[in-house]
Amino acid sequence: MGNGGWEGSTEMEFEYLIDNELRKISLEKKEEGYIFTEGEYQSPVDIKFISPNILSLIVEGRNVRIFIARDSDIFHIYLDGQRFVVREPAAFEEDQAGGEGRSLEDDLNIKAPMPGKVIKVCVSQGDAVRKNQTLAIVEAMKMENEIKSPLDAAVKAVHAADGDLVDSEKILIELEKSES
Amino acid sequence: MGNGGWEGSTEMEFEYLIDNELRKISLEKKEEGYIFTEGEYQSPVDIKFISPNILSLIVEGRNVRIFIARDSDIFHIYLDGQRFVVREPAAFEEDQAGGEGRSLEDDLNIKAPMPGKVIKVCVSQGDAVRKNQTLAIVEAMKMENEIKSPLDAAVKAVHAADGDLVDSEKILIELEKSES
Amino acid sequence: MFKKILIANRGEIAVRIIKACRENGIKAAAVYSEADRKSLHVQIADEAVCIGPAPAVDSYLNMDAIVQAARKVGAEAIHPGYGFLSENAAFARRCEKERLIFIGPHSKALELVGDKVRSRLTMEKAGIPIIPGMKNIAEKMEVYEQEAKRIGYPVMIKASAGGGGKGMRVIKDPADLRPGLEAGRREAKAAFGDESVYLEKYIEEPRHVEFQVLADNFGHTVHLYERECSIQRRHQKIVEESPSTALDPELRAEMGETARKVMEVSGYNNAGTVEFLLDKNKNFYFLEVNARLQVEHPVTELVTGVDLVQQQILVASGKKLDYSQENIKQNGHAIECRIYAEDPLSNFLPSSGKILFLKEPWGPGIRHDCGVYSGCEIPIFYDPILAKLIVWAENREKACSRMIQALEDYVILGINTTIDFLKDVVAHPRFCEGKITTHFIESYFEDWQGREKTDESKRLALIAAAAAEGNKTLRPEKESGSFKNLPTPWRTLGKWRLGGKH
């Protein structure tokens, strides 16, 4: 696992997606603090790690405490009373499987909106379903959520049964485009 | 650095000094929880790590939260409203340089009782000093502490000057047994 | 006094009750489901008993397991908290039978107030105001006209088989009644296959105002003033405060007396809450009794100084209430915000998973009743409440500033919460003015999207991410093998580029 810190390098470039916007920045380590650069903008920054989850920054007369937590390739960040999600573009692209936004495949592979318990599967294999028809009901934290069909389709397969505990990755129901 | 956990072993023995008392115990990992053994005493223990510094134990009908922090070879532990120091005997023996309690050498090598700033060195090399005579004054956190001679002696060497910042390891003044 | 109490609950309320036990020299025994071994309430209890699998029905709702746990640890009493078995008359009866003291009202009072129809009838007989309405479904238009006149306009037409607003319409002018009834019947028929409709008083600009009551086992009952709970989302309270900006001293005294009377009529003992609906003309109507400690009890505690959990325990142990109505005073202003594991940007979907980091706000006048911690897992099986943030200040204006600042200082990373949403609710001009009704959230927060993020803030976030990338301590420790073999930036000389297509 990782050792050292910035010893070997004085400047590092980073490419991040912040709230789905791509930004390229660099950080250069100096004797005292860092230099931050983004395009034309450049500024010295005094960065101190208070704990693994807290940074204290002094930059251009502002002083700010930043909270940060890493979840695999995603940084969750809180500052100025707001939450940010920062991630590496590569990881994001993997998640998105090369596509932009919702694909037809997403529409046909029905997943639970959150981890929970399947209260009721409302359709069976072979059923024709209309757009917005309830396919299943999943409960989490005492709240029931109806999963509705995003389009007119036929049920190709059902992979969940009443009472199953499911996460938000599992495909509950596979649909296929209906011919009509 | 360390990997894994208990995978390779089912039982481990430990020898610790707790508040300077030597205790030998063993902990055996089972499917569910652990077995604790010390001499005749044996008991199952349910141990959960809540965070690196907090353990939740359920043992013999008691439920207790334990706080723990490691400082090199010493564990600082808080439970039942009390603080404990647990250490490995080897490390302790190193600290004690093979001896029990205060040695003559300790008496002759005068250190600060706590890290601080030397306000005044009151003696010079060659001075004869009486037991309880003030040798130096060290200040920390706005509190002055007089360092007194533990015995009648002569000043062999002075290693500190007014205004020095010192830790509690540094020898400030060396004494030698006076001939009188 | 009890020597040991079993707390038949989990989360923040179990933690709160355990702390109350401790301060009173009483041992606290926790129960937990298999999903909760590492929960905070288990960590801090003196004893802890596993009572079954994760689903509540197998554990926190399992009466046999809970009674057994109480026997096992030798508890003399059970505190049910809120939710779960707290208003379950069968459980109270079971405790009575097992000679375990149920810290709450006795089973008969629970039965009465739990039966909405019977309790409203009882109240009406006792002269407690309830929302006026028709007792039976009529056929003839004339009957509706007479009833509407008796009830007083505006009236609301409601479908007997109703729900979801179908068939409902508000009639302000008597001339509109007939056409309204006809339309309502058609809608009801279409929606429910049943055209029966009835009339009820329409409550304009309704506010939810409830009164806290304490009653000992000797018939002595006092109220501890009101809580305003109009800020609701899908009938779920999310912000509560005391005092209410809607009451003046006379109305407060009248409603407080009414609340006491409701409890006396019900033969109620221990702590309970009388819920009222208040209309824009300051008429109030009895809704129901909440026969338990409420989620929002801390606002009353901060304003009156009375520790309600302590009083519950004292009363249950057979002590007399040590308060007269006159020596309970309202002092300053308290506001509570409920912190839920929900995503306000995705239709408030529940958000389970691991809290990667939590930093609670603290400081003068801030109370935080909390059941979670940095690193804990939020299971899918229970209510999404994580914690409650409660502030007290000399007056409402200061309490609002304090709450906004405290919410700003409240950090939870890893799961979604309602913190940012609540901050905007409390900062809303209408809220600041105290002009709130139960329609507040749907009126002003239907399309809430959070605040616009400035470029400066984003830049700071980017700097933080980059700095953290160079700091190994942020990398989560994982078993080697399961961790991807990423190149380590800090060993590379010169410029180095992370991720992305170049």
Added chain:
Amino acid sequence: MFKKILIANRGEIAVRIIKACRENGIKAAAVYSEADRKSLHVQIADEAVCIGPAPAVDSYLNMDAIVQAARKVGAEAIHPGYGFLSENAAFARRCEKERLIFIGPHSKALELVGDKVRSRLTMEKAGIPIIPGMKNIAEKMEVYEQEAKRIGYPVMIKASAGGGGKGMRVIKDPADLRPGLEAGRREAKAAFGDESVYLEKYIEEPRHVEFQVLADNFGHTVHLYERECSIQRRHQKIVEESPSTALDPELRAEMGETARKVMEVSGYNNAGTVEFLLDKNKNFYFLEVNARLQVEHPVTELVTGVDLVQQQILVASGKKLDYSQENIKQNGHAIECRIYAEDPLSNFLPSSGKILFLKEPWGPGIRHDCGVYSGCEIPIFYDPILAKLIVWAENREKACSRMIQALEDYVILGINTTIDFLKDVVAHPRFCEGKITTHFIESYFEDWQGREKTDESKRLALIAAAAAEGNKTLRPEKESGSFKNLPTPWRTLGKWRLGGKH
């Protein structure tokens, strides 16, 4: 109102003041010494300016640097906190000259109350009770006898050149005066080479009772009742509370009025405290004025509901005080314990270094004013105060239980603190009864050794250490190379023995 305030302090009080600024919509600028870059007050401020090296004289006492910092950030006012420059009349004057508002009394009032001799004379003239004593040293025995009679027995003989108790003796019976004086003179001569002695009223069972006062810039002065601060160690307060168990309503009103008068006579503005000594017969004597926010101000805030820091800021900005004496009430009971970085088992030696782990207590009625955090370094340069734990409850008995429980829930590992000591102080039967004097600590805690540890507790500690040994996450991360190459137990099959001679 100010837009930005510079806080010329550090630690818990700087944090407290920054929070007050935030809640009032005022930007807070911190100053810090080179030792304090990572201190909590720097982290949470809106701006932060380094004002010099670690020693206070080069930074927090450096007027030039502080005034420059205020200029740099564009602050309109400076809050000095307590200690450092807070009672420095020269600094107040400097601020006045620089047209920066000093949040405290104006320089003239500071000068007067800072001069103990002049202020006592002023008070005596104004009819404020001070400890009766001789104004001059006499020669003749008859003069002493007359003076003793005037002062009233018991009297204390004190050496003019005195200190450390030398030459001091208490005379209860007039017959003992002559021999006492002779002995006192001999002792004084031997100790100080000066045989002059004088007489002062001997205060039996003295209690330190102080009154909080607020005065605006328009001559309106109110008091906010008392704080009992008799629990002292080496003249350092360690536990404070309000109300005092020594006062009844009449005495409280009389002392409060006297405190107000002291401030009026001094031409005082902003927040200040009038210290009194109270004897066993309930006579009280003016000691001095503390012309600043006190460490122990939170007990007054919890009991009166008034936010003193907010009022300081309002008054300094030229606002009128919004309170009349009648609408300030005492409500419930508050106790504060000061958490110092000192080792009670080693003569209270200061304990600097790293806080490896900190878990603060929380829950209903608990306030924690704190300047430190898990992982922070405690420098050797400043006052050893880390934090203050303050509790409020309905009455003193409940406040004591709450405090004991809160101290029990307070964990600091890595440095020594006074937490365990304070727990035993508050739990002491004499403290519980409220029978305290300024001699309390020396009477009951001279040889404090902490509680006996049970074998069960030790066993739990051993289990914890062993479990942690097997859990790599507890191993501190160090640069490889600097870390000793210890054998790792968890890779070994079968039994494995750690350390020790076998």
